[in-house]
Amino acid sequence: MLMAADTLSAKSEKTTNRATDTDRHVGTRIRERRIMLGLSQQQMADMIGVTYQQAHKYERGINRISAGRLYEIAQVLNVPVSYFYEGLNDAGVQDMNPRQRMCLELARNFAQIHNERHQEALSQLARALANDEQ
Incomplete structure (x- = not known):
């Protein structure tokens, strides 16, 4: 019992x-x-x-x-x-690691940009930097 x-x-x-x-x-x-x-x-x-x-x-x-x-x-x-x-x-x-937190903050900040031209410019910059790393 x-x-x-x-x-x-x-x-x-x-x-x-x-x-x-x-x-x-x-x-x-x-x-x-x-x-x-x-x-x-x-x-x-x-x-x-x-x-x-x-x-x-x-x-x-x-x-x-x-x-x-x-x-x-x-x-x-x-x-x-x-x-x-x-x-x-x-x-x-799992807790977020610093990189995950940075990505979430980046997404949040990007969403707060109301100017579509600025969003596109930032997107192109990120693509260029990513391609530069390869």
Whole structure:
């Protein structure tokens, strides 16, 4: 009987840890997409009707997101709900490395350039620099 309780306890801990990892993964995907769109946490919070603190907790995986709220977030970020789960079965939740963070910031900054000529010039510069490296 004691072994059954130990097994159940271990199983519960494993399920809890997995859920936390899933929550962190979903939060990371929300954050990445928000940054790609050039939105601040406050802007996203306003768009989904929560406080800045709540949006921050969602992105950190501290608070779980209900199915309805995740649907709202997906609508605001213009992605299907499945987007948030992509890569979940990969090698686990990983923090962004500096290069990934730089790429996200580059995408965010690029999205904030409203002049199409400037966007095109920057795009051509990036292509030229990439070709120069090869």
